[in-house]
Amino acid sequence: MTMKTPLHLLFWLSWLLLFFFITFVSATGRLNTPKLGVVDRTRVKNHGGGAGTIAGTKPPSSSNDFETFFYTQTLDHFNYRPESYTTFQQRYVINFKYWGGANSIAPIFVYLGEESNLDDDLDVIGFLNDNAPRFKALILYIEHRYYGKSVPYGSRKEAFQDANTLGYFSSSQALVDYAEVIIDLKKNLSAEASPVIVVGGSYGGMLASWFRLKYPHVALGALASSAPILYFDHITPQDGYYFIVTKDFREASEDCYSTIQQVWSKIDEVASQANGLTYLSQKFKTCYPLNKSSDLKDYLDSTYTMAAQYNSPPKYPVSMICRGMDETPQGTDILSRVVAGLVAYRGNSSCYDTNIYNYPSETSEGWSWQTCSEMVMPIGRGDNDTMFPAAPFNLSSNIESCKTTYGVSPRPHWITTQFGGHNIIRVLERFGSNIIFSNGLRDPYSSGGVLESLSPSLTAVYTKNGSHCLDILNSSPDDDPEWLIMQRKTEIKIIDGWLTEYYMDLAAKI
Numbered sequence: 001m002t003m004k005t006p007l008h009l010l011f012w013l014s015w016l017l018l019f020f021f022i023t024f025v026s027a028t029g030r031l032n033t034p035k036l037g038v039v040d041r042t043r044v045k046n047h048g049g050g051a052g053t054i055a056g057t058k059p060p061s062s063s064n065d066f067e068t069f070f071y072t073q074t075l076d077h078f079n080y081r082p083e084s085y086t087t088f089q090q091r092y093v094i095n096f097k098y099w100g101g102a103n104s105i106a107p108i109f110v111y112l113g114e115e116s117n118l119d120d121d122l123d124v125i126g127f128l129n130d131n132a133p134r135f136k137a138l139i140l141y142i143e144h145r146y147y148g149k150s151v152p153y154g155s156r157k158e159a160f161q162d163a164n165t166l167g168y169f170s171s172s173q174a175l176v177d178y179a180e181v182i183i184d185l186k187k188n189l190s191a192e193a194s195p196v197i198v199v200g201g202s203y204g205g206m207l208a209s210w211f212r213l214k215y216p217h218v219a220l221g222a223l224a225s226s227a228p229i230l231y232f233d234h235i236t237p238q239d240g241y242y243f244i245v246t247k248d249f250r251e252a253s254e255d256c257y258s259t260i261q262q263v264w265s266k267i268d269e270v271a272s273q274a275n276g277l278t279y280l281s282q283k284f285k286t287c288y289p290l291n292k293s294s295d296l297k298d299y300l301d302s303t304y305t306m307a308a309q310y311n312s313p314p315k316y317p318v319s320m321i322c323r324g325m326d327e328t329p330q331g332t333d334i335l336s337r338v339v340a341g342l343v344a345y346r347g348n349s350s351c352y353d354t355n356i357y358n359y360p361s362e363t364s365e366g367w368s369w370q371t372c373s374e375m376v377m378p379i380g381r382g383d384n385d386t387m388f389p390a391a392p393f394n395l396s397s398n399i400e401s402c403k404t405t406y407g408v409s410p411r412p413h414w415i416t417t418q419f420g421g422h423n424i425i426r427v428l429e430r431f432g433s434n435i436i437f438s439n440g441l442r443d444p445y446s447s448g449g450v451l452e453s454l455s456p457s458l459t460a461v462y463t464k465n466g467s468h469c470l471d472i473l474n475s476s477p478d479d480d481p482e483w484l485i486m487q488r489k490t491e492i493k494i495i496d497g498w499l500t501e502y503y504m505d506l507a508a509k510i
């Protein structure tokens with residue numbers, strides 16, 4: 001799929017403004033949380049070919065119908081100290097084009113912003129636009145606090161100064177923000193009776209599911225796409241994430257898997273020899289000379305991990321990498337095979353920037369705070385359980401580095417205390433309703449997702465070959481495989497059922 005020019009430019013701009021981060025394994029072997037986020041924007045940079053395009057980048061045909069507004073939001077919803085009453089401007093974007101209006105009690109579809117500038121998501125989240133016409137729905141996108149144009153204290157610099165100013169940056173505050181905007185907007189539009197469906201992906205998908213549980217009076221239902229709400233407090237085994245990355249590669253090609261498994265020690269071996277790093281820099285055509293073997297290993301780690309997480313049709317990055325390796329002649333050495341895989345994936349380039357995943361961005365800075373406060377996801381890997389070298393999750397070293405950076409300790413049990421997660425079936429079977437937990441089983445984060453329906457209206461909808469957040473991205477009629485089309489249809493049918501029931505209750509004056 002080729003991207004159309006205006007969007008392409010837009011992506012370039014957002015790329016320039018917003019480099020996405022991930023540092024999986026640092027030189028010390030410490031493993032950080034792989035990034036969340038509905039799409040892998042690092043792939044957009046490489047536009048010359050290869051994996052330069054991402055599924056679902058077709059711009060919504062109605063992007064000119066977006067109107068931007070700002071809501072005067074309260075800084076701290078949970079305290080009554082004078083500072084709590086400080087306000088900031090929170091951005092929200094509305095598309096009125098399809099709305100049937102308050103008189104016909106037409107529904108409102110709300111996208112709950114994730115850990116990024118809302119502009120990035122407006123272009124790629126197609127689920128609301130694709131389905132609003134048939135439901136005559138109003139579309140509302142709300143930006144998450146501390147991202148994009150919704151930053152308190154007047155500027156990012158002020159807001160990100162220290163833990164005093166960052167202290168109001170939490171999922172619980174964000175959920176109240178969303179509730180306030182929705183309630184206020186409905187009042188403004190005299191649409192109090194209009195049913196609200198919230199949609200989110202990745203971290204935003206967690207927010208969507210938690211929002212329905214906490215604010216059933218505001219949202220009738222939630223579509224939580226690729227939401228790893230069980231990757232907290234060791235509910236999910238630490239190696240779940242990398243186990244699936246490994247499985248994806250192994251399913252694509254056994255040789256590819258075993259080549260990757262062997263490359264780590266090969267790199268160390270070569271790097272330890274005289275001029276080894278120079279040799280590796282030339283071999284991998286790195287844009288900057290490698291200073292240590294982990295520069296290269298971290299880059300490969302991130303490349304393979306992101307390929308698995310965003311392994312979307314029609315190109316399937318994992319298959320691209322493995323095909324590149326497998327097409328090398330019999331007997332080709334390990335490093336040459338790995339290089340061939342990279343070239344097949346990223347396209348032929350004069351050099352490859354091994355720092356591509358490390359540049360600071362709005363998202364990396366924001367998410368860094370979030371993982372140092374409440375979003376503690378124990379993701380790691382042991383000996384021989386994945387194709388990667390061991391890097392167990394180490395809470396003490398996490399705590400140490402968070403304290404150094406922010407002066408505060410992460411709270412590893414807070415998310416499960418606030419939102420639950422343990423024994424989720426027993427807890428939610430007779431409590432809660434109207435949530436779709438959607439997943440693709442090739443998405444490493446599906447290991448922390450809800451893959452089993454918890455009750456007749458807490459429904460798990462997954463696809464065997466799906467990747468991260470695929471169902472809520474823009475549809476692409478020419479490229480979408482049948483199973484993806486079916487997944488979306490199933491979700492729409494479920495949402496239709498919630499709405500039908502709601503209107504029946506309303507008619508019966510329940």
Ligand SMILES: *[C@@H]1O[C@H](CO)[C@@H](O)[C@H](O)[C@H]1NC(C)=O
Pocket residue numbers: 069070071072181182184185186188
């Ligand atoms: C509702 O209307 C008021 C007054 O016009 C405005 O200040 C506020 O931002 C509006 N809220 C929403 C969510 O549209």
Ligand SMILES: *[C@@H]1O[C@H](CO)[C@@H](O)[C@H](O)[C@H]1NC(C)=O
Pocket residue numbers: 286288289290291295354355
């Ligand atoms: C190696 O260090 C030099 C000097 O600090 C730096 O310019 C270069 O980008 C580094 N290489 C990599 C791959 O990070």
Ligand SMILES: *[C@@H]1O[C@H](CO)[C@@H](O)[C@H](O)[C@H]1NC(C)=O
Pocket residue numbers: 348349350
């Ligand atoms: C790849 O690019 C280099 C120059 O960057 C060029 O010399 C080479 O022919 C290209 N290879 C292919 C297969 O296009």
Ligand SMILES: *[C@@H]1O[C@H](CO)[C@@H](O)[C@H](O)[C@H]1NC(C)=O
Pocket residue numbers: 383384
């Ligand atoms: C992992 O595999 C290596 C090589 O096969 C072996 O030497 C080592 O004992 C294994 N470690 C564990 C914990 O199984």
Ligand SMILES: *[C@@H]1O[C@H](CO)[C@@H](O)[C@H](O)[C@H]1NC(C)=O
Pocket residue numbers: 394395396397400
């Ligand atoms: C975890 O990290 C701490 C502090 O960096 C270190 O002292 C400890 O040895 C690590 N534990 C393991 C099991 O690696």
Ligand SMILES: *[C@@H]1O[C@H](CO)[C@@H](O)[C@H](O)[C@H]1NC(C)=O
Pocket residue numbers: 464465483
């Ligand atoms: C999933 O992908 C594999 C190839 O990787 C293919 O053989 C299989 O038919 C696909 N499954 C579905 C349900 O499309």
